[in-house]
Amino acid sequence: MKDISNKIRDIAVKLFQEKKIDIFIGWEKGALEFQTRPLIARNEADAAKLVFDEYAIHNLATLLLKFRDGGEKIGIVAKGCDSRSMVRLLEDRQFQRERLYIIGVGCPGMKDPLQAMAKHTGLKKINADGNGVAAKCLDCVQPNPVIYDELLGSQQAPQQSGERFARVAALEKMSADERYRFFEETLSKCIRCYACRQVCPACNCRTCIFDEMKPQWVGRENSTTDNMMYHLVKASHMAGRCVECGECERACPVDIPLMLLNQKLIKDVNAFFGPYEAGMSYIEGAKPPLSSYAEKDPDDFI
Ligand code: SF4
Ligand code: SF4
Ligand code: SF4
Numbered sequence: 491m492k493d494i495s496n497k498i499r500d501i502a503v504k505l506f507q508e509k510k511i512d513i514f515i516g517w518e519k520g521a522l523e524f525q526t527r528p529l530i531a532r533n534e535a536d537a538a539k540l541v542f543d544e545y546a547i548h549n550l551a552t553l554l555l556k557f558r559d560g561g562e563k564i565g566i567v568a569k570g571c572d573s574r575s576m577v578r579l580l581e582d583r584q585f586q587r588e589r590l591y592i593i594g595v596g597c598p599g600m601k602d603p604l605q606a607m608a609k610h611t612g613l614k615k616i617n618a619d620g621n622g623v624a625a626k627c628l629d630c631v632q633p634n635p636v637i638y639d640e641l642l643g644s645q646q647a648p649q650q651s652g653e654r655f656a657r658v659a660a661l662e663k664m665s666a667d668e669r670y671r672f673f674e675e676t677l678s679k680c681i682r683c684y685a686c687r688q689v690c691p692a693c694n695c696r697t698c699i700f701d702e703m704k705p706q707w708v709g710r711e712n713s714t715t716d717n718m719m720y721h722l723v724k725a726s727h728m729a730g731r732c733v734e735c736g737e738c739e740r741a742c743p744v745d746i747p748l749m750l751l752n753q754k755l756i757k758d759v760n761a762f763f764g765p766y767e768a769g770m771s772y773i774e775g776a777k778p779p780l781s782s783y784a785e786k787d788p789d790d791f792i
Contacts, residue, residue: 494595494642495541498567501593501640502537505565511591513557514565515550516540524606528553542567547600547624549735551575551691558584566590569597570646571626571735573635574769575691578733580637581769581778584694594635596643599627602740626736626749629654637772657747658754677721678714679744686738686748687724692731692768699723725751730759730780733769762788 502514518529518539526545530553531537551572557564558579568576573594579585602624609622627633631654633646661669684700687693699707700720708723709716732752739748760766763779 491543495543497642498542498593498595499537499540502531502540502565503534505591506534506537510563511565512562514540515553516567517542517546517548517550519543522607522610524601524603524610526603542595544598544601545603545606547603547626547740549575549689549691549737551579552689552737554579554585554590555691555694561589563589563591565593567593567595568635568638569595569600570630570632570634570636571597571733573637574632574733575735577637577769577772578692578731578778579694580772581776581781582694587772587774590639592635592638592640594638594641596635596641596646597627597630597633598646599630599633599649600624604740624736624740626734626740631734631767632770636770655753655757657750658757661750661754673718673721674714676746677717680712680717680721680746681744682712682717682720683743685741685743686746689737689741690728691735691737692728692733693724721748721751725755728752729755730763730766730778731768732756734767 498516502516505511505514512532514531514537516529516531517526519525519541520527524545526541526543526547528548528550529536529539531540546569549572550566550568552575554564554566554576566576573592576585576590576592580587601622605622605624628649628651630649633648635641661672664672687698687700700723708719732755734749734752734756736749738752739746742748756767759779766779768778
């Protein structure tokens with residue numbers, strides 16, 4: 491990956507020198523080995539800090555939302571999941587393709603910094619497999635970028651642990667009452683910090699229903715009913731839009747299995763309206779299934 495880091499730095503510096511970009515979004519190294527963090531570089535000196543390594547796990551596409559109203563030209567690095575998120579932002583008209591210079595990198599799967607930190611501090615047991623691979627990468631269907639201007643690294647095979655929908659299948663086997671109790675208990679832990687919303691590239695509405703005060707759709711207090719309302723609404727808004735980047739679950743401070751909800755919707759959208767996986771290709775003007783209507787759409791649930 492050192493070679494890829496060097497190439498990313500060279501490209502970013504050249505783009506700044508040629509005045510083709512105003513900003514470059516990638517990663518830089520923190521103090522410890524597992525502390526790789528996003529970097530918004532604004533000049534050649536910043537670009538010299540860019541790295542790409544096994545902890546470059548963050549989905550950088552969400553950072554583009556900070557610049558959606560500006561005219562800056564932006565260079566950005568994209569793994570498979572980042573690139574699918576960029577497609578979603580383009581489809582949602584949150585960004586213009588001509589403002590982006592995308593450096594795609596085939597992703598071999600990233601390590602989980604929290605697991606590494608747990609190992610480093612000895613404060614928390616690491617996952618049973620102990621190999622440090624992030625949960626979100628174990629069943630990645632698209633490790634290679636789907637949209638790019640330059641491509642680095644070798645193409646990677648999709649990860650297939652065979653467990654992609656295992657948790658969903660177990661949930662589907664429960665009775666309605668069992669499922670309700672499961673979600674009631676699971677979601678009662680939510681502290682409504684909204685970290686899962688903030689990191690999500692598909693959650694890009696300018697005015698979010700959960701911030702509205704007039705009318706106030708969801709109470710501010712931390713009650714299980716309001717928590718369930720939040721998760722029901724967020725999950726339904728993700729239907730046909732979630733790119734399975736896993737950042738919401740990774741960001742959750744109380745370990746709520748958010749991918750369970752997202753993957754249930756991915757599975758159902760695929761079954762009812764598919765075959766479909768969000769953000770797999772960019773076709774100008776194309777819309778995701780739940781943003782378009784066809785007379786033959788199934789409607790027996792109405
Ligand atoms: S989800 Fe896929 S593309 Fe994204 S970091 Fe993991 S392996 Fe890489
Ligand atoms: S990140 Fe976790 S605790 Fe915070 S709102 Fe989302 S589910 Fe709730
Ligand atoms: S809902 Fe979670 S997995 Fe899906 S796009 Fe948003 S952050 Fe990524």
